[in-house]
Amino acid sequence: xxxxxxxxxxxxxxxxxxxxxxxxxxxxxxxxxxxxxxxxxxxxxxxxxxxxxxxxxxxxxxxxxxxxxxxxxxxxxxxxxxxxxxxxxxxxxxxxxxxxxxxxxxxxxxxxxxxxxxxxxxxxxxxxxxxxxxxxxxxxxxxxxxxxxxxxxxxxxxxxxxxxxxxxxxxxxxxxxxxxxxxxxxxxxxxxxxxxxxxxxxxxxxxxxxxxxxxxxxxxxxxxxxxxxxxxxxxxxxxxxxxxxxxxxxxxxxxxxxxxxxxxxxxxxxxxxxxxxxxxxxxxxxxxxxxxxxxxxxxxxxxxxxxxxxxxxxxxxxxxxxxxxxxxxxxxxxxxxxxxxxxxxxxxxxxxxxxxxxxxxxxxxxxxxxxxxxxxxxxxxxxxxxxxxxxxxxxxxxxxxxxxxxxxxxxxxxxxxxxxxxxxxxxxxxxxxxxxxxxxxxxxxxxxxxxxxxxxxxxxxxxxxxxxxxxxxxxxxxxxxxxxxxxxxxxxx
Numbered sequence: 001x002x003x004x005x006x007x008x009x010x011x012x013x014x015x016x017x018x019x020x021x022x023x024x025x026x027x028x029x030x031x032x033x034x035x036x037x038x039x040x041x042x043x044x045x046x047x048x049x050x051x052x053x054x055x056x057x058x059x060x061x062x063x064x065x066x067x068x069x070x071x072x073x074x075x076x077x078x079x080x081x082x083x084x085x086x087x088x089x090x091x092x093x094x095x096x097x098x099x100x101x102x103x104x105x106x107x108x109x110x111x112x113x114x115x116x117x118x119x120x121x122x123x124x125x126x127x128x129x130x131x132x133x134x135x136x137x138x139x140x141x142x143x144x145x146x147x148x149x150x151x152x153x154x155x156x157x158x159x160x161x162x163x164x165x166x167x168x169x170x171x172x173x174x175x176x177x178x179x180x181x182x183x184x185x186x187x188x189x190x191x192x193x194x195x196x197x198x199x200x201x202x203x204x205x206x207x208x209x210x211x212x213x214x215x216x217x218x219x220x221x222x223x224x225x226x227x228x229x230x231x232x233x234x235x236x237x238x239x240x241x242x243x244x245x246x247x248x249x250x251x252x253x254x255x256x257x258x259x260x261x262x263x264x265x266x267x268x269x270x271x272x273x274x275x276x277x278x279x280x281x282x283x284x285x286x287x288x289x290x291x292x293x294x295x296x297x298x299x300x301x302x303x304x305x306x307x308x309x310x311x312x313x314x315x316x317x318x319x320x321x322x323x324x325x326x327x328x329x330x331x332x333x334x335x336x337x338x339x340x341x342x343x344x345x346x347x348x349x350x351x352x353x354x355x356x357x358x359x360x361x362x363x364x365x366x367x368x369x370x371x372x373x374x375x376x377x378x379x380x381x382x383x384x385x386x387x388x389x390x391x392x393x394x395x396x397x398x399x400x401x402x403x404x405x406x407x408x409x410x411x412x413x414x415x416x417x418x419x420x421x422x423x424x425x426x427x428x429x430x431x432x433x434x435x436x437x438x439x440x441x442x443x444x445x446x447x448x449x450x451x452x453x454x455x456x457x458x459x460x461x462x463x464x465x466x467x468x469x470x471x472x473x474x475x476x477x478x479x480x481x482x483x484x485x486x487x488x489x490x491x492x493x
Contacts, residue, residue, distance in 0.1 A: 014144070014167075014175050018048040019358045021165055021179040023149050023192050025051035027062070028318025028335030029185030030131035034076045035343030037138035044354055047141045048177060050167060052186075054146040056128045060210045060297050062332040063124050063239050063249060064090065064224055066422035067109050067116035069333035072340050079120065081130050086240040087122035092418065094225040097404055099278045105407045106220065107418040115424045121224070123239045123247075146170045149186075152195045153178060155313070162196065162313035180357040181364075182314050183342070185335070188302045190320035196311060202304035205325060205386075206232075207254040209269065210297040212239070213288050216248035217280035224329060226389065228400075229276035231255070233327060233389040236281070250285060253301070253327070253390065262295050269296065301325055306379060309371045310364045317342070322375050324382030327389060333423050334378055341370045374423055381421055 020036060022029045033049050065073070070089075073079040083089075093107040110117040135141055144167070153164035153176065164178035184192035188202060216236055218225050224237035232253030240247040252273050260268040266289045274282045274289075289296070306322030309315060318335030345363040352358065388400040407414050418424075 011144075012169055012171070014169075014177055015046065015048070015142075016176075017046075017164075017178045018142075019045040019179065020047045020181045020183060021177060022047065022049045022183040022185055023051075023165070024185035024187060024190075024318070024320070025049050025053075025132055025135075025143060025145065026057070026128055026185065026187065026318070026335075027131060027332050028320075028338060029183070030128070030135045031072065031076060031078075031336050031339035032183055032185060032317060032342055033135045033141050034078070034131075034138065035339045036346045037135075037140040038076065039343050039346035039350055040140055040358075041350065043139050045140050045358055047138075048179070049135070049141060049143040050147045050149060050165075051143070051145050052148050054170075056125045059299050060249075061124045061299065062326065062329070063127070064119065064121045064237050064329040064332075065336070066119045066330060066333045066424075067112075068423045069336040070118065070120040071116045072336040073120065076339070078131055078134055081134060082120065082122050082127060085122070085126050085130055086242065087120050087126070088222070088238040088241055088246070089118040090121045090224065090238065091118055091220070091222045092224075093421075094220045094223045095404075095407075096225065096227050097400075098229060099227055099276055104219070104225075105404060105414065106223070107407075107414055107421075109418070109422065111411065111415045112419050112422065112424050115419075115422070119422070121237055121239055123249075126240070144169070149191055149195070150174065152182070152192070158312065160312050162311065165192075180313070181359045184314065184316045184320045185318050186320055188304050188319040188323045190316065192314070193307065193316060193320055196314055198307050198311070198316075200304075201307070202302050202323075204256055205301045205303050206256045207258065208299050208301050208326065209252040209254055209265065210299070211250045211252075211285065211288055211292075213248045213250055213284050214242075215245050216250070217278065217284060218248070219278075221246065226327070227277055228389055230273040232273075233386075234273060234277065235327065235329075237329075251326075253325075263292075265296050265298075266290070266292060303383070306372075306375045308368075309375075310368045312361065315342070315364055315367065317371075321371065322379060324379045325386040326382075327386050328378065328382045328421055330378045330382070330421065330423060334375060337374060337423065338371060341367050377420060378423065385421075 022033055029049060029051070033047050036047055070079065073082065092109045095105045095107070109115065109119060132143070136143055147170065148168045149165050150168050151166040152162050153166065155161040155163045162182050164176060165182060167175045167177065169175055182192065184190050186192055194200060218236055222238065224235060227234040227236070232255070234250060234252055236248055236250045238246050239249045252269055258265070270286060270289055274285050277285060302323055303325065304319070304323045307316065309321045317338035319331060321338065323331055345359055345367055349358055349360070349363065388403050407417065
């Protein structure tokens with residue numbers, strides 16, 4: 001059903017019907033539009049992309065993408081354009097338990113056998129601009145920016161099925177457009193998810209403050225470095241090449257109840273976080289904070305347990321389908337994987353008649369099975385790592401010590417953890433075995449005699465008791481993740 005396509009974002013024309021309507025033109029939405037249009041090699045289909053923002057959303061967001069996501073960007077024709085705009089090939093993660101002790105844990109992507117050796121990192125505004133521009137070159141794609149979805153249209157014979165949207169255009173007029181499939185890619189606060197009546201179980205964990213620093217003094221300049229020791233974890237990673245220089249993003253994890261606001265937040269960061277950075281980097285960050293002419297950039301940190309990703313005529317992708325603490329940097333990779341699997345389903349039905357749904361209910365069941373195999377793992381890892389890195393309570397501190405002990409026990413342990421983190425490993429037995437091995441290190445690391453000088457026996461026993469108790473609360477979560485990875489497609493509603 002090829003609609004008349006207006007290629008200008010400023011155009012206010014709208015067809016009565018599209019094969020697919022995508023709400024949200026961020027990373028997940030643009031990737032989905034690109035994947036679907038490339039699957040339609042005969043140019044028979046029509047795709048409408050609607051976004052609330054005329055320009056890129058002003059709030060900073062995800063920027064670091066694992067190798068699996070970089071590969072999808074490459075396959076969809078985005079990667080080379082991003083590199084040309086200053087994106088950086090990145091090598092993995094470094095985790096520093098103590099900035100004053102030169103004993104970091106290095107997690108290299110190149111160690112994962114069979115995977116692309118590097119991910120990609122890029123300023124969020126750059127990636128969205130490049131992806132929108134590239135997507136708009138596709139004949140099948142129409143984009144309308146500054147348009148707001150206000151309601152969903154239901155099938156008259158089946159009120160469970162979504163068959164279109166009501167949209168308010170920039171002039172304030174309500175418009176209707178129908179479709180065979182509606183894709184919600186409108187983020188963690190998804191309007192579409194709310195209009196569909198899907199329970200919203202998201203809650204704000206806290207906030208992330210972001211700061212840009214030029215040529216940050218980091219030992220591993222092409223890795224994302226996690227610094228621990230302060231009130232919350234800090235993350236430093238490159239986001240842009242600028243000639244011979246490199247621009248970095250430094251993020252600070254803040255609690256739900258902010259200890260300071262506005263310009264006073266800079267003073268708080270200087271006092272509470274900066275002392276836990278290596279000396280040279282701390283001096284750079286201090287200068288950057290003192291030189292700010294406006295308040296530090298902020299974004300809420302949200303946890304959204306994954307809701308059902310599909311309903312009749314509707315699919316949720318990216319953060320609209322679940323999000324976690326950004327410490328694992330896997331949010332954009334998840335959205336790109338969603339786009340990849342939607343494209344695969346579209347290719348399977350590339351030759352169906354133009355009057356038949358391009359992506360039918362059977363496609364959505366297959367997509368849901370794939371989606372449910374990687375999203376729960378990502379959320380479980382993000383939840384556990386965040387608790388360990390934040391280190392609130394003796395149990396969390398015990399798990400953090402165990403995690404470092406486990407990583408330092410061998411290369412294989414580091415590779416397996418990174419493979420799970422980077423979405424390169426989805427076998428349920430690996431997830432379970434890694435969880436159990438780490439749990440075993442909780443006891444060993446908490447009781448090991450070499451820590452006696454720093455942790456009295458009573459304190460070590462309290463830590464192991466708390467850590468084992470905290471690990472025990474995750475058993476249901478671990479079982480749920482394992483089941484989602486082995487559940488057959490016929491059991492998906």
